[in-house]
Amino acid sequence: MYLATTRVHKNSIVAFVVEDRVVSIRDCAAGQGSSIAESLPSTVLGVIEKGPDYWAELESFYDTLRDGEFPSDAQDKWWWTKESVTFEPPLIPRKNPWVVGANYYQHLANGFARIPRPAIAPPHVEYFSKAVNSIIGDNADIVFDKRSTRTVDFELELAVVIGKTGKDVSVADAYDWVFGYTIANDISARELQLGHQQYHRGKSLDGFCPLGPVIATPRETGDPNRLRMRQWLNGELKQDWPVGDMIYKIDKLIEVLSQGMTIEPGEVIxxxxxPGVGFEQLPQDWLIHGDLLEAEISRIGMLTNRIKLAGAS
Structure with missing residues (x-):
C-alpha cells in the first residue's frame, strides 16, 4: 500500500494513494461500514505504532480499493485526484532522522577528486542526524537565507521507515523491522557542514529535509536494492543511480543503528x-532562487520542491 498524509479543506488526513487518486481511509471505511474507520489513528506514525497485524488489515482494505471502482458521487467526499490535495510529510518521527554519510563509493570518489586525493570507503557506517524541524513535504518550498548559507546543495536518498521497536537487530532479521520506504532530499548547506566539521547544523536548517510524498510498503517496492534513483534540476537529469550500489546495505544499516540502542516505530534512516550533486562539480554548482528539484525513486514516486531565497518574490 501507499500511505500519505494529505491536507484537504484545511484538514490533515491519513490517506491511501491508489494510482492517481487519494483516499481518506477513515471516510471511505466509514462509508463501507468497516471497523477501520473507528480504529484508524489520526497520523501515519500512529498507524505504524499499531503494529504488523494492523498493517495487514490496512493492506487488505487497500486491495479492495485497488481492485474496485471509485464512484463519481464520492469524489471530493472520500476520494480526490492527486493534483487537488496537498501532500504533507508522510510522517513526523519522534526522533531526528538518521542519515548515512559516504554510502555510495562513486559519490565519495567524485568529491575526493576535487582535492585531489584517493577515495577510501569508510571502514564503518557513518551516521549523523537532521533536525526533525527540517522536514517538509512534497511541493513545499525550500527557503534559504543568504545570511546563513550561500552554498545550498541537493542529495537524493532512499529513506527507510522503521516499523517496530528493537535492539541489537541482526542483519538476517533486519528487513522484518522495515515498515516501508519513502524519498528524501538531504538538502545541505555545504559551508556550514564543512566549517563546523560536523554535519548536523549544515543539514538541519528549516526545510532542509523534504520527505515523501508517500510511504510505500515492501509489498509495493519489492527488493529495495533493485530500485533506481533519479533527480532532475530544472529539467536536467543530475542523479541517476541504482539504490543497491550502497557500500552498506539497508540490513547492515539497521544492524549498526540498533547495536546497544533501541530503535522505535517511525524512525527514519x-x-x-x-553521484551528481553540486558539490562534485567543477566549478561547484549551488542551488539558487527558483530552481526546481524533482526527485524520483522507482516504485515509490516523485518528490518535487522549489528553491526560494528568503525575502525574494
Missing part, C-alpha cells in the same frame, strides 16, 4: 546519496 536516510541511506546516503549517489
Amino acid at each position: 536516510i541511506c546516503g546519496t549517489v
